[in-house]
Amino acid sequence: MATALGVAPTRMELIKLRRRIALAQKGHDLLREKMDALIMEFFGILREIEDVRKNALESLSKAFGQLSICQAEIGTIETLQAAREMKRDVTLRIQTRYLMGVSVPHVEIDQDKKAPLPGYSIHGTSAVLDKATAAFVQALAHLVKLAELEAAAYALARELERTKRRVNALEHVLIPRLQQMIKFIQSRLDEIERENFTRLKRIKAILERRHQ
């Protein structure tokens, strides 16, 4: 027992330890609550992802279908050429929001309103190209939303993991160790008390014998 966990068996130390354990317990409870809240947020986002992903994948596969028709009609190279000539430049505005102290991105598409017409020449290209373009524009909107949600899910998951680790550290390492220290000090103090008691008894007996 003299491994002693590095504490002196004094009453002062005992009081300090009790205080620490109360604090650790409080921290533990708070972190637990944070974890619960994070899990709720996380599931909210997962539910959203499920929907958005379904939409995104559907519109994307439709868009690829349109693209195949387009490539078949006007040629693969020509399609790529049209894609490269595209004037419309989709840009994103990314802001950070804070969810439970976790920064998650908030993404918005801001479409360039100045170039409503595609960059390829209308004359000399076919309607299938327009169709493919429209389908991909739609798919991209879904995909951007999906990217935002996935990034949020990853950020939350990382925070969740970190919180969980801290909760576990408190629960399984720090608090038990403090409890063990308290137990050690208490037993040591009891021991000292018993020693004193027997010593007094003994002294009393010796004194009495001397007086007789």
Place this chain on the structure above:
Amino acid sequence: MSLKIACIGDIDFISGFGLAGVSQLYLHERMEATLAKIRELFDNPEIGLIILPHRIASQISPELKELRRKKPVPLVLAVPDKSGWMPEVDELRELIKRTVGAEVVVRREE
């Protein structure tokens, strides 16, 4: 602040996203070149989102994870390509399993 979208993939992939208005298009040829390109995009503060097919993403997923951990932006999104191919192991599902400690199926209550 407006950020650009970048897209890496085969010719069909970048044609499609090019039509949608993505300006940064890169044709995927060799893995090393693509990976270098992705690193470069990550260093470019003008890029907000990188779209690439699952087929590429699944081959360089350790590197992608590393990059993502370091910087929150650009976002990386892997999507199925023309063939609709998706990896067997859903990365997100894997993540849930690890963090929550159980397989979770999110179902909408009716």
